[in-house]
Amino acid sequence: MNEVPKLDLYDVLVVGGGPAGATAAHELAKAGRSVMLLDRAGRTKPCGGAVPPQLLRDFDVPDSLMVAQIDTARIISPTWRTVDIPVGNGYVGMVDRDVFDEWLRTRAAQAGAERHVGTFTNFARGADGIPVISYTDGKSRAGEVRQVRARMVIGADGALSPVARQCIPNSHKAKHVFAYHEVVKSPVAGDEANFGAARCDVYYQAPLSPDFYAWVFPHGATTSIGTGTLQKGFGLKDAVAKLRQETGLDQVETIRKEGAPIPIKPLPQWDNGRDVVLAGDAAGVVAPASGEGIFYAMTGGRFAAEAVLAALVTGNAKALRHARRRFMRMHGPVFAVLDIMQTFWYRNDNRRERFVAICRDRDVQQLTFDGYMNKQLVKAKPLAHVRIFFKNLAHLTGLATA
Structure with missing residues (x-):
């Protein structure tokens, strides 16, 4: 009778080696956890950088x-x-991105994460309830199918994340x-x-x-x-x-x-309540209106790693919820404002013309870049916010010319 090969067991499998996944792998490896970083070859993504x-x-x-x-x-x-x-x-x-992402993956490996080139294909569970992850090894889907076990999985595998679609309810509605x-x-x-x-x-x-x-x-x-x-x-x-x-x-x-x-919108749920949590594009953390994603991906990757670490230490899977809660508490207001801005101002060329006119305003310019640099809504200049409100109102009602 043939003996079933014993699968490698990791504390965490990170699927996806972009800014979110590489950051998560680095944080977890640095904390002393056994980490496998699975990244497919030939990834492409249009990105302003x-x-x-x-x-x-x-x-x-x-x-x-x-x-x-x-x-x-x-x-x-x-x-x-x-x-x-x-x-x-x-x-x-x-x-x-090709140089930047590779630097992040190399740093994760130097901290102790094991890098593997391959494509995630399936999430299942063994008889003991521990996740069993299948992937094709190598640089194409025709590679050999391999399997590993991991106590926790971080899905950082992009906008159409297969991990999310197999493990997180309603993720296909992103x-x-x-x-x-x-x-x-x-x-x-x-x-x-x-x-x-x-x-x-x-x-x-x-x-x-x-x-x-x-x-x-x-x-x-x-x-x-x-x-x-x-x-x-x-x-x-x-x-x-x-x-x-x-x-x-x-x-x-x-x-x-x-x-x-x-x-362009964060998913309403990032974890399965048991052993999977999302990060980066898989979680939907690209800013509406601007399309900025690298900073938010790395922040989400760090929060996912810290949530997984807490779940491993305490044995309480509810800790996985903290990744999304922390992110939305910190950046949710900015995302909400940008979503409203995109929905209203980007709708047609007449509104875009007025939007560009508003951007001539020095208050708008100052607050925009203050917010960009500090990654939060600027609250230190209440009078500027009041002035911007009335200028927006004038443009919305047509009292101001484009």
């Missing part, structure tokens, strides 16, 4: 990973009116923006492109995106040109081609093209 200085401080990330520092955001209205918003005393850092970008060589001196090496350009124009925005984000030697929308069937590639032509960026070399869904 913007990170706030707060991320460098919170997660001990070196400045050397920044490939550019942005000092201005330029927003462009449907009628091509532009507003330049200076960052102020700080900057917006830009990272290349809302997503369909995003696409092209990474190109940045223009050099003498090129006629409308381009700023230290400036992020954001286009609020229906032909480029009917309900989100299009962007040109410089990354030093390369630049990301992309767009996103909630509308299925919208021609994302055609929109990016149009943007490149109108900005003169159709003359520079294309390095690669990527497309993927990006969540």
Whole structure:
């Protein structure tokens, strides 16, 4: 009679090696837990790559990973009116995701996490109730099927997370923006492109995106040109081609093209009440309106790791709930405001025109970047909030011109 092979047992299996998963694996390994980090090869995700200085401080990330520092955001209205918003005393850092994510995974491995290349396929339980996870080994789905056991599982496997869909009720109802970008060589001196090496350009124009925005984000030697929308069937590639032509960026070399869904609303439930918790895009923690996700993914990854650690130490699976509770207590108000902003102001070009007009206001500019830098709603300037309220009201009622 053939003996059934004994499966490896880990304290935690982290599925997904992006910013959320790599951060969670690092935190848990650093705490002395046995961790397996499972990440599939060839991951692609359209991402502007913007990170706030707060991320460098919170997660001990070196400045050397920044490939550019942005000092201005330029927003462009449907009628091509532009507003330049200076960052102020700080900057917006830009990272290349392939380099940045790999650095995070390497750091997790150096802390003790075991890295494996493979694709998650199935979640089950053994006779003892411990999760048994199946995955295809290697760089393709045709790889050999392998299994491991883990007391806890963190699903950080992206917007259409298979872990979430197998383990978390109603996760399939998540809302997503369909995003696409092209990474190109940045223009050099003498090129006629409308381009700023230290400036992020954001286009609020229906032909480029009917309900989100299009962007040109410089990354030093390369630049990301992309767009996103909630509308299925919208021609994302055609929109990016149009943007490149109108900005003169159709003359520079294309390095690669990527497309993927990006969540725009946190899921109402992140854990199964027993041994699985979500983080990053799998949990839906990309900011509405802005699409910013790296900082929130890493924060969610840390909270998921701490919740799992508490559950392992106490034996109480209710600790897993704390990941979402902590995140929403800290960032939920910002997400709520951004969701309202996107729902109202991005609806049509008339409203987008008025939105860009509001962004000329210095109070709006100051509070926007104060909030971005500190990752919370700014409460220190009540009079500025009052002024912004009445300016918004004027634009909403048509008393103010766009």
